[in-house]
Amino acid sequence: MPKPMLNRPQTQAQTNNILSTTNSQPKQQTQQMNQMQIDRLLRKSRSKEYMQALHQLDAGGHVHNQHKVDEIINKIRSEFPDLELTGILLGIVSICYLGKPYEVHTLDITGQIIEHYKSGQPLPGGLEKARSIAMRGGYAFIEVYVDCCRAISSNGSVSVIPG
Amino acid sequence: MADYAISYADLSAINSYLRSIDHTLDVFHNNLDVINGRVNDVDQNVSIVYDRVEQLAREFREYVEMQTKANNLSKAQQRIIQIRQELEKKFGHYDKVRRHTTGILQADDLGFIRKETISTATEELMLDAPGYWLAPCLVALAAWINDQPDLAERALREAIKRNDEKTSLFFTLVCRRADRKSAALKWTQRYLANQDEENLDRKTIIILDAFASGLLGADSEGLISKQMGEWLERLSEKPGFIENQTKQWSDAINLKRKPLSSGGYTYLRKYSKTWPILQDIMEGAMLHAEILDYFNAIFDQEASTESLKAQLDEILNTLVTEFDEEEIPLKRKEKFNQFVIDFDGDESLAAKHMLVEQTAFNQHKDFTQLLTDAAMKPESSGASISTQKFSIALSKEWITNAYNDVVAQNRMKIPNEIEINVDTFNDKTTDGQNESELIERFNTLVDQEQASALKPVVLSGFEKFCLWGGIIIGILGAAMAGTGGGLLGLAVVAAGIGMVINHFSKKKKVDQNRENIKAQFEEKRQKGSQIIRATLAEVVDFRAEFAEKDSESEKVIDFLEQIAPEQYVKKLADSSRRIKVQ
Known part of the structure; x- marks a missing residue:
């Protein structure tokens, strides 16, 4: 079983998800911004603040603090102010430096949970596809989307892997 | 009538x-x-x-x-x-x-x-x-x-x-x-x-x-580069243009891939079902050196006007x-x-x-097609070396994006676990470091297989009985002969001796067979262990070589990052007319 570093009650996650403040947003977004514009926006290099925030995912004790997790998710949201990520971004996967038996950790955007996974434990919610590249690709972390993965280098540059 | x-x-x-x-x-x-x-x-x-x-x-x-x-x-x-x-x-x-x-x-x-x-x-x-x-x-x-x-x-x-x-x-x-x-x-x-x-x-x-x-x-006031910038800006606003450019560049970059030579990694080729993936990613990693050489060759070449x-x-x-x-x-x-x-x-x-x-x-081209053709297909486009340099410099952003994607797509295929398949032994390694575990598991497998193979190679109940049965019958026969049984007693003795001989003969055969089986499994153990060790060593080498080749992608990215289009265009008429790339 995954090691829950921080877990919120399901109901709270659903009602108090900062990335889905209103249910109508994805629909509005589709109308306002087409796929090409979304892709172009997500191709832009990530900011230093964003990189620092995501780096904290694996930074030990303070991730037990829900407030810190909220901060990280807020940072992700503020990186793309014009974009509603719910329904697009599934989560973030990166290599885990806690040491064996842990391999990777994930940030589940919908559930707002940070979890660490051991070798052999499958990642839930479509995040498994990013496991290998997170471990061996040398990227800072992998953003997992519905239709692709975006590998983010430590300098913030973005590489797109369809599928 | x-x-x-x-x-x-x-x-x-x-x-x-x-x-x-x-x-x-x-x-x-x-x-x-x-x-x-x-x-x-x-x-x-x-x-x-x-x-x-x-x-x-x-x-x-x-x-x-x-x-x-x-x-x-x-x-x-x-x-x-x-x-x-x-x-x-x-x-x-x-x-x-x-x-x-x-x-x-x-x-x-x-x-x-x-x-x-x-x-x-x-x-x-x-x-x-x-x-x-x-x-x-x-x-x-x-x-x-x-x-x-x-x-x-x-x-x-x-x-x-x-x-x-x-x-x-x-x-x-x-x-x-x-x-x-x-x-x-x-x-x-x-x-x-x-x-x-x-x-x-x-x-x-x-x-x-x-x-x-x-x-x-020399475009010291940036007149031409400004003009190019305007063209590119207008073209970039077109729907699908940037995406198409990235795709075109990805395809052009992938065309420089070369097949891996047939030598090397002989054990992995033979004893790992993961080899096709390993071969594919190694070819992808070796592309970086190819691309770097290609760009270097262009930028090192002096142009004739x-x-x-x-x-x-x-x-x-x-x-x-x-x-x-x-x-x-x-x-x-x-x-x-x-x-x-x-x-x-x-x-x-x-x-x-x-x-x-x-x-x-009446041949017409759009500006970006001109850039892509000049940079990657100089033979068919007839572009000069200067235009190739200039095209690469101006397309730097698209090339970098496309190149990053090509690298990431190759890395996505890196297997975390590499299979090792030696005869009936199928196991996995991540970095080739689990030799003792694998050898132990292999030995266990060989022991199990040997035990299974030896199990039927034993004396049957009758053959076992022949020893003591033959002795008893022999004694009984001797007693019969001694008490006037004559010929019948001698015949019973002979039958008893025959049974004893049969027992020892079958026993010898079974022992021989068992020795042979043990020898075969010992050979399998020896050879298998050697193959596993050699394959694991190749996994270590492969991971190291892949990491080395893959890291060369950084050199390509550094190369592209150091190309400053404006600077390049402005300095074109300088005596050297070369862009500084380390």
């Missing part, structure tokens, strides 16, 4: 009639043959008539065609005279302007015509050719040669008013010939500003090539000698009629040649 009557009847008359009928039939047949022969004759005659009619028709058609061609030729000859007269009447002075322009350019090159002569000649032509763009250009050129800046400026304003694009191109080329690079560059910018970035013609492509080669001066200078002069020559827009309808008619004359009145052949003539110089 009746029979008797018939036997005596006289049948000779009937026979005679029958013979007569037979003869008549023969005659009839003969006649039919004759008729057939005649019908065949008629048929042949009809064929001959048809052939002759066909020949006649052909000759007639040829005659008509010849006559038509002759008429066409005659009409074309008449028409061409009329067209030329009309051209002479309407645009004869244009030709004069063209001849003078060529003459002045040559005279200026040679430097032995008096300035006053040039000046007088051009001013007259200005009056003769109202509306023609080249006339004020000629005046401006003469004024420039005669050091009359006011007149030159006024004439230039008029020339630009008449045809901005052609005037700009003309002075770009003239300034280039005169080695006035700063002016040439300003005119180039003006010329390029008149172009449609989605539809660049051959002339523009050559001008860009000349600019990239530094023949039009001689052929380009000749092409620029050719454009200038075409520009001052080609007909103007107003003349085009008449010139086209003239060309067509000339073709009709050249092909002896064959209008369809003339039309085909007109089409070829029109499309030969």
Whole structure:
């Protein structure tokens, strides 16, 4: 079983998800911004603040603090102010430096949970596809989307892997 | 009674009639043959008539065609005279302007015509050719040669008013010939500003090539780079443009992939089902060195500008000698009629040649296609080294994006676990570090298999019984013989001995078989362990080599990052004309 570093009650996650403040947003977004514009926006290099925030995912004790997790998710949201990520971004996967038996950790955007996974434990919610590249690709972390993965280098540059 | 009557009847008359009928039939047949022969004759005659009619028709058609061609030729000859007269009447002075322009350019090159002569000649032509763009250009050129800046400026304003694009191109080329690079560059910018970035013609492509080669001066004020920036900005706003560019570059980069050589990693090739993936990612990682070499080869190469200078002069020559827009309808008619004359009145052949003539110089490209072709397909695009450098510099962002994607897509395929498949042993390793675990598991497997193999190789119940059974029977037989059993006792003894011998014989065989099985499994253990160790060693090597090759992608990215397009374009005319890339 995954090691829950921080877990919120399901109901709270659903009602108090900062990335889905209103249910109508994805629909509005589709109308306002087409796929090409979304892709172009997500191709832009990530900011230093964003990189620092995501780096904290694996930074030990303070991730037990829900407030810190909220901060990280807020940072992700503020990186793309014009974009509603719910329904697009599934989560973030990166290599885990806690040491064996842990391999990777994930940030589940919908559930707002940070979890660490051991070798052999499958990642839930479509995040498994990013496991290998997170471990061996040398990227800072992998953003997992519905239709692709975006590998983010430590300098913030973005590489797109369809599928 | 009746029979008797018939036997005596006289049948000779009937026979005679029958013979007569037979003869008549023969005659009839003969006649039919004759008729057939005649019908065949008629048929042949009809064929001959048809052939002759066909020949006649052909000759007639040829005659008509010849006559038509002759008429066409005659009409074309008449028409061409009329067209030329009309051209002479309407645009004869244009030709004069063209001849003078060529003459002045040559005279200026040679430097032995008096300035006053040039000046007088051009001013007259200005009056003769109202509306023609080249006339004020000629005046401006003469004024420039005669050091009359006011007149030159006024004439230039008029020339630009008449045809901005052609005037700009003309002075770009003239300034280039005169080695006035700063002016040439300003005119180039003006010329390029008149172009449609989605539809660049051959002339523009050559001008860009000349600019990239530094023949039009150093872009110290960033005029041209600003123009390019505007083009790229406008193109980038088009839906799907950036995506298409990234895709095009990804494809072009992937085309440089080379297959892995058949040597090396002999154990992984043979004892790992993961090998096809490993081979694929290694080829992907080796691409980085290929790409780096490719870019380095381009940027290390010195450009030659001689052929380009000749092409620029050719454009200038075409520009001052080609007909103007107003003349085009008449010139086209003239060309067509000339073709009709050249092909002896064959209008369809003339039309085909007109089409070829029109499309030969009608190659258009959009700006980014020009960049991609020049950078990645220099052989087919005919781009110079300078244009390749310039194209790579300008496309840097797209190349970087595409390259990052190619690298990430290759890394996505890196297997975390590598299979090891030795005979019946199937296991996995991540980095080849779990040797002792694997060997232990392998030994366990071999032990299990050996035990399974040995299990049936044992003495049967009867064979086991033979030992003690034989002894007891032997003793009983001996007792029988001793108590007067005689021969029967001896026979029982012999049977007992036989059973004992059978036991030892079977036991020996079973022991031998068991030894053989053990030896086989020991061999498997030895060889298998050796293969596992060797495969694990190759996994270590593979991971190390992959990491090394894969890390070279950083060099490509660094290389691309250090190419500053503006700096590159500005420094083009520097003596070295090379971009600093470490």
